[in-house]
Amino acid sequence: MDFSLLTALLLLSARLSWAQTVFTGDVIGGYPVITSLNIADAPSNAITRYWFLAAEAQGGIPYYLPVFLARGTNRSLESGRKLSLSASVHGDELNGIAALQRVFSQLNETVAGGEFNGTIIGLPTTNPNGNQHNQRNFYSSSSNGFLTNLNRVFPGKDPLEGAAMPDAYAYAIWNGLWGNTSNVDVAVDLHTPSTGETGPLWCYADFRLPYVQRLAELAQVDILKIDPGEPGSIETTWVDNSIPAITLEIGTPKRWQQDYIQRTEDFIFRLLTDLHMTPPSSNGDGTVPVVEVDLSNTYKATNSSSVYTTRTGWVETLVDVLDDVTEGQVLATVYNSWGDVIESLTSPVNGRVNQVKTDPAAEQGARVYVIAYNATTEGS
Numbered sequence: 001m002d003f004s005l006l007t008a009l010l011l012l013s014a015r016l017s018w019a020q021t022v023f024t025g026d027v028i029g030g031y032p033v034i035t036s037l038n039i040a041d042a043p044s045n046a047i048t049r050y051w052f053l054a055a056e057a058q059g060g061i062p063y064y065l066p067v068f069l070a071r072g073t074n075r076s077l078e079s080g081r082k083l084s085l086s087a088s089v090h091g092d093e094l095n096g097i098a099a100l101q102r103v104f105s106q107l108n109e110t111v112a113g114g115e116f117n118g119t120i121i122g123l124p125t126t127n128p129n130g131n132q133h134n135q136r137n138f139y140s141s142s143s144n145g146f147l148t149n150l151n152r153v154f155p156g157k158d159p160l161e162g163a164a165m166p167d168a169y170a171y172a173i174w175n176g177l178w179g180n181t182s183n184v185d186v187a188v189d190l191h192t193p194s195t196g197e198t199g200p201l202w203c204y205a206d207f208r209l210p211y212v213q214r215l216a217e218l219a220q221v222d223i224l225k226i227d228p229g230e231p232g233s234i235e236t237t238w239v240d241n242s243i244p245a246i247t248l249e250i251g252t253p254k255r256w257q258q259d260y261i262q263r264t265e266d267f268i269f270r271l272l273t274d275l276h277m278t279p280p281s282s283n284g285d286g287t288v289p290v291v292e293v294d295l296s297n298t299y300k301a302t303n304s305s306s307v308y309t310t311r312t313g314w315v316e317t318l319v320d321v322l323d324d325v326t327e328g329q330v331l332a333t334v335y336n337s338w339g340d341v342i343e344s345l346t347s348p349v350n351g352r353v354n355q356v357k358t359d360p361a362a363e364q365g366a367r368v369y370v371i372a373y374n375a376t377t378e379g380s
């Protein structure tokens with residue numbers, strides 16, 4: 001057979017395989033391993049667990065992702081909404097894992113009772129490789145080894161076209177699990193800041209796509225950052241493919257913070273109600289219930305400004321997350337190892353503190369603050 005024809009057939013079979021759930025035949029801890037998911041193949045009125053085989057690492061180590069699939073009634077396969085919830089694409093960002101687990105645990109009776117209208121695909125740990133390495137990035141072993149930020153390489157690249165491991169891994173999730181949008185029509189990607197920084201509950205949202213503003217407002221965040229997104233991120237890949245999505249940032253990395261986890265859960269349940277996925281689908285009088293959002297504590301901002309050290313030293317921060325600051329206000333002091341002040345960091349803008357460095361060890365160029373604000377026409 002002619003090589004290009006063979007390639008074409010392989011490509012075609014890869015494309016067609018999205019149309020059905022592909023089981024490898026392996027079962028791990030009672031849950032089947034799949035390489036492709038079609039939500040129609042899963043049982044209705046049930047929460048099914050799978051392992052998704054995303055890629056194979058050097059040493060014959062497969063990367064398996066745990067997958068929740070909550071499927072509602074048969075009728076809702078066509079008419080109900082299809083939500084994606086993903087967490088911890090950065091391996092040190094853990095609050096979202098607990099939030100997602102609790103959402104599925106609480107949906108248990110509703111789904112089994114035949115009252116669930118739609119589908120949710122949940123990935124509690126989108127990057128187990130990062131969890132294993134106890135850090136943000138994805139390790140791949142080619143050459144001397146690389147660390148890749150997976151949240152910059154979506155929707156990935158086709159392995160049949162020679163994609164490197166991190167790109168092929170993202171591609172497997174995008175096409176195999178999410179069906180290149182066919183399994184999903186609204187999405188939330190759960191994050192926290194990186195190790196060494198902290199923040200409130202906040203989100204990134206690109207208001208240019210319909211429903212994104214509503215999605216972000218339902219989250220009742222402390223800071224709502226309106227922006228055009230980050231190429232290659234899960235959120236922006238959804239939005240580029242016309243699927244409303246936000247990135248939700250939840251508190252502090254490497255922790256399970258009950259208050260923020262609860263607020264995230266509350267948001268997901270407001271979202272499920274807003275999408276008519278959970279009952280009641282109508283009030284007693286037949287009208288559709290409307291979810292009221294409380295934005296009285298939400299600071300909306302279109303811009304953010306970062307404050308960096310220019311010297312290496314030890315940083316003492318003087319203001320906290322959600323404090324309001326003014327241009328020129330001293331925000332932090334940097335000391336050398338003798339305790340002499342070597343730098344004072346000031347706010348470049350009037351705004352609200354969004355992220356704070358919690359790790360006092362500051363290498364030159366380290367980000368100490370992110371301040372959310374609205375740029376005016378005068379430029380600040």
Ligand SMILES: *[C@@H]1O[C@H](CO)[C@@H](O)[C@H](O)[C@H]1NC(C)=O
Binds near residue numbers: 045
């Ligand atoms: C949903 O549809 C499937 C496939 O047609 C069928 O096997 C199943 O019994 C149906 N479930 C319910 C609750 O009707």
Ligand SMILES: *[C@@H]1O[C@H](CO)[C@@H](O)[C@H](O)[C@H]1NC(C)=O
Binds near residue numbers: 076080118277
């Ligand atoms: C299911 O959700 C769809 C989409 O939001 C909605 O049109 C439909 O009325 C809902 N059905 C029920 C029974 O709530």
Ligand SMILES: *[C@@H]1O[C@H](CO)[C@@H](O)[C@H](O)[C@H]1NC(C)=O
Binds near residue numbers: 108109112
């Ligand atoms: C709900 O979850 C509990 C605990 O995991 C389990 O024992 C129970 O069978 C589940 N109920 C349904 C209806 O699936």
Ligand SMILES: *[C@@H]1O[C@H](CO)[C@@H](O)[C@H](O)[C@H]1NC(C)=O
Binds near residue numbers: 155156174175180
């Ligand atoms: C997703 O599907 C679209 C439309 O068929 C196609 O153009 C695009 O290349 C696909 N994306 C990926 C990453 O396969």
Ligand SMILES: *[C@@H]1O[C@H](CO)[C@@H](O)[C@H](O)[C@H]1NC(C)=O
Binds near residue numbers: 226300301
């Ligand atoms: C910033 O701009 C947005 C969008 O115009 C607006 O909704 C918001 O209220 C503004 N925020 C502040 C703090 O002025």
Ligand SMILES: *[C@@H]1O[C@H](CO)[C@@H](O)[C@H](O)[C@H]1NC(C)=O
Binds near residue numbers: 226228303379
């Ligand atoms: C502020 O944000 C807006 C909207 O994203 C952008 O167009 C503008 O360039 C930003 N201004 C500054 C000074 O960063």
